[in-house]
Structure formats: C-alpha cells, structure tokens
Amino acid sequence: EMVMTQSPTTLSVSPGERATLSCRASRSVSSNLAWYQQKPGQAPRLLIYGASTRATGIPARFSGSGSGTEFTLTISSLQSEDFAVYYCQEYNAWPPRYTFGQGTKLEIK
Amino acid sequence: EVQLLESGGGLVQPGGSLRLSCAASGFTFSSYAMTWVRQAPGKGLEWVSAISGSGGSTYYADSVKGRFTISRDTSKNTVYLQMNSLRAGDTAVYYCAKVARPTHVLDYWGQGTLVTVSS
Numbered sequence: 562e563m564v565m566t567q568s569p570t571t572l573s574v575s576p577g578e579r580a581t582l583s584c585r586a587s588r589s590v591s592s593n594l595a596w597y598q599q600k601p602g603q604a605p606r607l608l609i610y611g612a613s614t615r616a617t618g619i620p621a622r623f624s625g626s627g628s629g630t631e632f633t634l635t636i637s638s639l640q641s642e643d644f645a646v647y648y649c650q651e652y653n654a655w656p657p658r659y660t661f662g663q664g665t666k667l668e669i670k
Numbered sequence: 671e672v673q674l675l676e677s678g679g680g681l682v683q684p685g686g687s688l689r690l691s692c693a694a695s696g697f698t699f700s701s702y703a704m705t706w707v708r709q710a711p712g713k714g715l716e717w718v719s720a721i722s723g724s725g726g727s728t729y730y731a732d733s734v735k736g737r738f739t740i741s742r743d744t745s746k747n748t749v750y751l752q753m754n755s756l757r758a759g760d761t762a763v764y765y766c767a768k769v770a771r772p773t774h775v776l777d778y779w780g781q782g783t784l785v786t787v788s789s
Contacts, residue, residue, distance in 0.1 A: 595776070607778075
C-alpha cells in the first residue's frame with residue numbers, strides 16, 4: 562500500500578516570505594506527483610503535476626521539484642490568497658489507485 | 671470552460687442508499703475518464719472510484735468495493751455514484767473530478783456534495 566507523508570502538518574509563514582512544503586512517498590512514484598490547493602469550503606485545485614509542471618493559470622511563484630520518493634512544493638513570495646491546505650498526490654498509470662498525503666495547512670504568521 | 675456539478679447528497683440512515691450525479695460540460699465527455707474523491711469532515715482527501723471514458727472499466731477503493739457502483743451516461747454527460755449499505759464512515763463531501771490525458775492527474779473538480787450517514 563502506497564503511503565504519502567507530508568510535512569510539516571502546519572506551517573506558519575509571513576506574507577512575502579517563502580514557504581517550502583514536503584511530501585514523501587513510501588516507494589518510488591517516478592515523477593507522477595501532483596500538488597493541490599484547497600481553501601475552506603472549496604474544492605481542491607490542481608497546482609502542479611509531473612512533480613514540476615504548473616497547471617493552467619497557476620502563478621509562477623508556485624514551483625515543484627523532486628522525483629522518486631521526495632518532493633517539494635515551494636511558494637516563493639506568499640500572497641494572502643495562498644494561505645490554504647496543500648495536498649500531494651501520487652497518480653500512477655491506469656488503472657488508478659490515487660493516494661493523497663494528509664495535507665499541510667499553510668497559515669499566516 | 672470545464673464545469674462539473676454534483677448533486678444528490680443528503681442525509682441517509684445507516685444501511686441506506688443514495689445516488690450521486692455529476693453533470694459535466696465544456697469538454698468531450700466520452701473522451702475522458704472520471705473519478706470520485708471524498709473528504710470526511712475536517713479530514714483529508716480519499717479516492718473512491720473511477721470509470722474509463724467508454725464506461726467499460728471501473729475501479730474502486732477497497733473501502734467501498736462491493737457497496738458503491740460508478741457509471742456514466744454519455745447522452746447526458748453525467749457520471750453517477752450509486753452508494754448502497756452506507757455507513758457512518760461514508761459521511762463526507764463527495765467530489766467528482768475529470769481525469770486528464772495522458773497524465774491521469776485530476777485537472778478539474780466539482781464543488782462537491784455532502785453525504786451524511788446518521789440515524
């Protein structure tokens with residue numbers, strides 16, 4: 562069973578500063594790793610796929626890196642609208658067995 | 671513009687049934703697999719089920735296998751989730767999502783529909 566572990570659980574950062582979120586897979590997922598942002602009362606929104614490719618309309622301040630089992634989401638200069646919960650997700654080839662991390666809450670310091 | 675609109679959620683007693691619908695627009699529905707993901711109150715995301723573009727292949731998480739059935743109607747651009755033998759642990763917001771090609775990432779999500787299983 563694939564397990565995705567995110568750290569930290571909560572991250573407190575001031576607006577304008579950089580935020581770094583981590584995700585670890587229990588076994589290699591190659592680059593089949595996505596990041597989603599979820600704000601209260603809203604559906605998740607795709608930010609990054611292929612570990613490092615920004616989805617359509619996602620600002621350049623969001624970047625992803627990593628491969629295999631270790632991944633990072635970096636937000637270079639936090640804006641007020643970036644404070645949310647972030648989930649990583651592994652997506653293997655079809656058939657699907659999507660596994661999500663438990664989430665990292667990014668809060669205003 | 672891709673839009674996904676879920677409906678059918680509500681309050682149901684343990685052991686009961688409910689059918690969720692997800693109406694899709696803005697893309698060629700039959701060309702894309704679709705999936706359901708749920709989120710229990712205050713918890714994270716859990717993949718539930720998926721269906722191929724043709725509807726010929728379906729997939730389920732172990733937690734719902736044998737109780738939930740996913741299907742799709744191309745004439746109505748709608749995907750369904752029939753949920754039987756519901757348990758308190760099935761209480762969640764249920765989201766439908768479009769599966770991107772060729773990556774299989776979930777690129778568009780609906781706003782969700784709340785299912786509450788309680789007596």
